Amino acid sequence: MIIAPVDGVDYLFYASGDMGAGQFENLNRPIRAQINGSYEGKILRFNLEPDGDAGVLDQWIPNDNPFNGASQSAVWSTGIRNNQGFAYAEIDGVKRLFGSSHGPYSDDEINIIEKGKNYGHPLVIGYAADNNYNNASAGASSSGTATGTLPYIISETANASAIGANYKDPLFSGYAPTNTILKNIWTTNPNNANWPSEAWSGMDIYTDKVIPGWKNSMVVASLKWGRVLRFKLGPSGESILKIGGFDTLSYFGGQNRFRDMAFGPGGKDLYVVMDASTTSSGPSSAFPVVPNCRGCVLKYTFLGYNSDGNGKSLIPTTIDVTEGTDNNCSDGTTITIDDSNKNLWVPITGPDGNIMAEIKANGNNLGTITSTFYTNAGTIREDDNKNVYLDRNLTINPQYQPTTPVNIRLYLTAAELANLQSAINSQGASSGVAGITDLSIFKNDDACGPSINNGAAKVIPMYAEAHGSNGYVLQATINSFSSFYFASDNYSVLPLQLITFKGEWKNNAALLNWETVNENNTAEFVVERSLDGSNYSPIGSVNANGNTTTNIKYSFTDHNAASQPAAVIFYRLKLVDQDGKFSYSKSISIDLKNVLDIVLFPNPVKDKLNIRIKNRNEQNITIEISDIQGKKLVAEKRLISPNASMEFDVKKWKSQIYVIKILNDKNEIISVTKFSKM
Numbered sequence: 001m002i003i004a005p006v007d008g009v010d011y012l013f014y015a016s017g018d019m020g021a022g023q024f025e026n027l028n029r030p031i032r033a034q035i036n037g038s039y040e041g042k043i044l045r046f047n048l049e050p051d052g053d054a055g056v057l058d059q060w061i062p063n064d065n066p067f068n069g070a071s072q073s074a075v076w077s078t079g080i081r082n083n084q085g086f087a088y089a090e091i092d093g094v095k096r097l098f099g100s101s102h103g104p105y106s107d108d109e110i111n112i113i114e115k116g117k118n119y120g121h122p123l124v125i126g127y128a129a130d131n132n133y134n135n136a137s138a139g140a141s142s143s144g145t146a147t148g149t150l151p152y153i154i155s156e157t158a159n160a161s162a163i164g165a166n167y168k169d170p171l172f173s174g175y176a177p178t179n180t181i182l183k184n185i186w187t188t189n190p191n192n193a194n195w196p197s198e199a200w201s202g203m204d205i206y207t208d209k210v211i212p213g214w215k216n217s218m219v220v221a222s223l224k225w226g227r228v229l230r231f232k233l234g235p236s237g238e239s240i241l242k243i244g245g246f247d248t249l250s251y252f253g254g255q256n257r258f259r260d261m262a263f264g265p266g267g268k269d270l271y272v273v274m275d276a277s278t279t280s281s282g283p284s285s286a287f288p289v290v291p292n293c294r295g296c297v298l299k300y301t302f303l304g305y306n307s308d309g310n311g312k313s314l315i316p317t318t319i320d321v322t323e324g325t326d327n328n329c330s331d332g333t334t335i336t337i338d339d340s341n342k343n344l345w346v347p348i349t350g351p352d353g354n355i356m357a358e359i360k361a362n363g364n365n366l367g368t369i370t371s372t373f374y375t376n377a378g379t380i381r382e383d384d385n386k387n388v389y390l391d392r393n394l395t396i397n398p399q400y401q402p403t404t405p406v407n408i409r410l411y412l413t414a415a416e417l418a419n420l421q422s423a424i425n426s427q428g429a430s431s432g433v434a435g436i437t438d439l440s441i442f443k444n445d446d447a448c449g450p451s452i453n454n455g456a457a458k459v460i461p462m463y464a465e466a467h468g469s470n471g472y473v474l475q476a477t478i479n480s481f482s483s484f485y486f487a488s489d490n491y492s493v494l495p496l497q498l499i500t501f502k503g504e505w506k507n508n509a510a511l512l513n514w515e516t517v518n519e520n521n522t523a524e525f526v527v528e529r530s531l532d533g534s535n536y537s538p539i540g541s542v543n544a545n546g547n548t549t550t551n552i553k554y555s556f557t558d559h560n561a562a563s564q565p566a567a568v569i570f571y572r573l574k575l576v577d578q579d580g581k582f583s584y585s586k587s588i589s590i591d592l593k594n595v596l597d598i599v600l601f602p603n604p605v606k607d608k609l610n611i612r613i614k615n616r617n618e619q620n621i622t623i624e625i626s627d628i629q630g631k632k633l634v635a636e637k638r639l640i641s642p643n644a645s646m647e648f649d650v651k652k653w654k655s656q657i658y659v660i661k662i663l664n665d666k667n668e669i670i671s672v673t674k675f676s677k678m
Contacts, residue, residue, distance in 0.1 A: 215353025322350025
């Protein structure tokens, strides 16, 4: 049973088997799976609440069930042998109900359950087109002879055609042997333990992203061989995709019958229910991986991957590298690294559930970890020094930075590497990357964004190698997390790490502040100014500390900024090494549209103070004049033109220093000056 919606309304779906008709001790029982008026061999649908129809029974049957007639019928779909499990999920925006059903000797089925459809039993077993049940029947007697009430199948294809438009093939048919092999199954192997029918039972759909590669996977419990199987659903859930060349993957093989399974909230926990009875048809070939625990519910929690003998992650190479949204920062899954997994490789996945990065914390509790990654589309990226770099960067933000070194694995696609290999910069130079081993990691403290901060520090990978057929991975040791970029080993990095570079308007001048760490033979910082953001000229320099691992703060004031004929001024730093090599910082800008040039006269003043304000735009201001003790003598709001003049009578004011503040319409101070009263 399952409760699932149809057109937004929840209903109860109930699977009813064919009662073993025509087989073994039910050899002579009529087969009714194709009789619409019978509830045997059907999927039934019921209301969750009575709908008000007359009659005790009809009020529980939906009025739009497909086989309603003079009396209403609970039948939703037909031709079912014995549906053992249900699962409902939305895949790529399409909502579907799935069911699992046992085959007679083979051809266990996964079906998409739909209104009014006929799934063929006992006329079609598994796929109609394979005709593997031609000249056989869907059951056997205890002696291995096809007898009883089950019809002899002459042609599955013809039977499907005769059923007509309502016939529906299974989404997947398991262990479908050839016609020759199948006809020998019940004559040479009367013991059903040897039949290739696994007896799939309860099922669920994994739509989360925590377990890499599992998103949109169907997971099914196996009665006969005591295990859990995973199928990867294709787009919209209409197909089964191969995983590393295989239709299914197997997990938790054991000695017991797995009756049902379900995922817990959060995407990490999987529960399996084991029969209390003994194994009916032989244990899994992988037993006893799972404990012999009849009648138990077992919980499995995904924590991460173990390391191989070389310290690499044992993550399957069949898992693809995550794809993001072009020219945007995409979120990675939020993970937690604590005592339960601090010595495992803990994966971070992207929106598609595929791999983005892995962290092995080496005993550090990092707490909750958020992440983003940027994927660039279009022309290959290059920095201010004409270095080209990979079209992917990642940012990882732990709740707690590690106190000892940790290991990381960062993933990129084969297409991204190929694009960098063939890249030519704007000066005609190649990227210097011939293969993955030419790539290094460049780490800095910027947030996720489209371009690298030139304060990046080089991190040499321990391993740089392929991941499957469409991806690559770089593994390295780091002391802290931030942003990570990828470029040639010969990528030109700054002789220091530039942590911040900011500018502000203060006291009628542009004040620039920057902070560095890990200076290594740094000589000076040349400050350059531009009026268009492209053409820069030097306006001054600041000597560097030179060699230090501590944070150093610097500043520079451009007193000529207000006289520049531009509404926005751009600045950058030329970071010069002691051997003459240099690199450029990112550019910053200061908006001068609301900047004021103030002239006071006379100063000192005796009677009348004249204030002339030259500004670039008409704007609302507040002018405040205070004495040296901070007492406000003037506080006026004014709308000033691009060239404004105003006069204040200060004849009766005390002889002392006064302060003039001008604030914009956001109540921000944009100018401060002083005058003296005689």
